[in-house]
Amino acid sequence: MTRITVGNHYPTGSILHRTDPRVKLAGTVLYVTALLFVNNFLGFILAAVFIAALIKISKVPPRLIFRGLRMIFFMLVFAASINIFFTSGQNVLLHFGIIRITTEGLTLAAHMIARLVLIVTGTSMLTLTSTPIQLTDGIESGLRPLKVIKVPVHDIAMIMTIAMRSIPNLSEEMDKIMKAQKARGAELDTGSLTKRALSLVPILVPLFVSAFKWANELATAMEARCYRGDINRTRMKEMKMNAKDWAAAAIMLASVIAIAGTRWVI
Amino acid sequence: MFKSQNLSFEYAPHDSNPPPLTLKNINISIQTGEFVAILGHNGSGKSTLARHLNALLTPTEGTLWVNGLDTKDPASTWGIRQSTGMVFQNPDNQIVATIVEEDVAFGAENLGVPPEEIRRRVDDSLAKVGMLAYASHQPHQLSGGQKQRIAIAGVLAMRPSCIVFDEPTAMLDPSGRKEVLSAAANLNKEGITIILITHFMEEAAVANRVLVMEDGEIILDGTPREVFSQVDKMQALGLGVPQPTALAHKLRQAGFNISPTILTIDEFMQDETVKKILKGQANANN
Numbered sequence A: 001m002t003r004i005t006v007g008n009h010y011p012t013g014s015i016l017h018r019t020d021p022r023v024k025l026a027g028t029v030l031y032v033t034a035l036l037f038v039n040n041f042l043g044f045i046l047a048a049v050f051i052a053a054l055i056k057i058s059k060v061p062p063r064l065i066f067r068g069l070r071m072i073f074f075m076l077v078f079a080a081s082i083n084i085f086f087t088s089g090q091n092v093l094l095h096f097g098i099i100r101i102t103t104e105g106l107t108l109a110a111h112m113i114a115r116l117v118l119i120v121t122g123t124s125m126l127t128l129t130s131t132p133i134q135l136t137d138g139i140e141s142g143l144r145p146l147k148v149i150k151v152p153v154h155d156i157a158m159i160m161t162i163a164m165r166s167i168p169n170l171s172e173e174m175d176k177i178m179k180a181q182k183a184r185g186a187e188l189d190t191g192s193l194t195k196r197a198l199s200l201v202p203i204l205v206p207l208f209v210s211a212f213k214w215a216n217e218l219a220t221a222m223e224a225r226c227y228r229g230d231i232n233r234t235r236m237k238e239m240k241m242n243a244k245d246w247a248a249a250a251i252m253l254a255s256v257i258a259i260a261g262t263r264w265v266i
Numbered sequence B: 001m002f003k004s005q006n007l008s009f010e011y012a013p014h015d016s017n018p019p020p021l022t023l024k025n026i027n028i029s030i031q032t033g034e035f036v037a038i039l040g041h042n043g044s045g046k047s048t049l050a051r052h053l054n055a056l057l058t059p060t061e062g063t064l065w066v067n068g069l070d071t072k073d074p075a076s077t078w079g080i081r082q083s084t085g086m087v088f089q090n091p092d093n094q095i096v097a098t099i100v101e102e103d104v105a106f107g108a109e110n111l112g113v114p115p116e117e118i119r120r121r122v123d124d125s126l127a128k129v130g131m132l133a134y135a136s137h138q139p140h141q142l143s144g145g146q147k148q149r150i151a152i153a154g155v156l157a158m159r160p161s162c163i164v165f166d167e168p169t170a171m172l173d174p175s176g177r178k179e180v181l182s183a184a185a186n187l188n189k190e191g192i193t194i195i196l197i198t199h200f201m202e203e204a205a206v207a208n209r210v211l212v213m214e215d216g217e218i219i220l221d222g223t224p225r226e227v228f229s230q231v232d233k234m235q236a237l238g239l240g241v242p243q244p245t246a247l248a249h250k251l252r253q254a255g256f257n258i259s260p261t262i263l264t265i266d267e268f269m270q271d272e273t274v275k276k277i278l279k280g281q282a283n284a285n286n
Ligand SMILES: Nc1ncnc2c1ncn2[C@@H]1O[C@H](COP(=O)(O)OP(=O)(O)OP(=O)(O)O)[C@@H](O)[C@H]1O
Pocket: B011, B012, B022, B040, B041, B042, B043, B044, B045, B046, B047, B048, B049
């Protein structure tokens, strides 16, 4: 038994959790696109209000969302510094060697930070309110029109499902192999970087072997349960858009248009 | 349910240097509702035979019929796999989905069963194996015995008439073994044919028929009592017999007049000579 959870789904049973995953997926894609259009603070404020409202509705504790932000902290600092120190502009505030800090640079950095923070919070809202299976099902069903141009939509979704299924298995297996190698005297966390990298080989080789064995046995088990692609296949949880889903879709669309629209307002 | 005629099988039949046959000339007939245990050494061909029963493998020579359908006929494959489910040894390597109920639904979804009916079957199957409370859990957070019961529920949702278990308890602890075995026995009471491959003689004693395989052939076929009373032969095969049977056999060799057909501890304790021994009244040779 491991404590790993696949994805970071946080069930609260809120209305946002119960919304059709296709609405949430499409909403997220549009929202991220809209943020790329935004070029003034009004847009960012609007997006922040939108996300804050979603967080409130979802009943997900905000600290979980900030945890996601902590992981991109260094990226934020890095992106911001580049913008602050190397943007050329008219209004120089500070000049020091090759470093020039300008108002334009500061604005750009602030925009960059706002955009990244809003994108990360928005996408984590998606994964916090949907299970991995809902997401893959949503992708499968949402991309169904692409079947006409021979995109193997079902196969892609099945591959994603199984990849998610394999994560806890692989990490457990890796743990086992590492312990076994340590018991034989392998030193995994001492020595130079090259030495440590080399010591990974005796872990990765058995890991690959066991991953292939796993895949092979799983494939047999799937065949034994009559799996043959999406021929004649039904789903227990059919996705049906109800009135609430359409309403949610309309609200998301309106908000996203409003966010992107701020570009032309000011 | 199953009937085979001169079934032989070899892996890689097109090799220029053919390996020996993995299954040799097997003729068996298994009726619906039977509980059959298959015993045999590592490599004796048990798994290979099991995989024939639901057309994962087809005979190189001879024929196998499942409910009258020839497993070699590609048109019958899906019908055969629906009627004969399989539970494998490693619980982690047969669970497809990341949520218990989604995994249980997988087989029924593949069969094209309507959604409301799948829902009913999933709840029903989970209840039968006592796992309904875990419907929305993640499989990798369950114990081995629970995972195997999920696998059984997944097969049940396909409404099979037979379930083949290929060493389902080999990777489990004693309590997990008990859970799985009692689930199998309960299903048999409901009329589902059970084929149980195992290395545990005590598990085989629960069946109503035991097949012993050696080197690709079925060498013994009978009730557990008939098979296990041949203690010397079973021990020569390196398989052994249930512990009460072995103990009774030792006592009999020592000259006590104990029944040769004892299988369980209860039967052992009920034996007249054993009762006398326990009271200190029995001597050898009486
Ligand atoms: N995929 C394969 N390709 C080639 N040979 C195989 C394959 N699978 C099994 N064999 C061989 O066939 C023989 C019978 O194997 P099988 O797995 O049926 O035995 P088993 O009775 O199930 O053994 P165990 O108790 O170890 O599970 C063995 O000699 C094995 O090496």
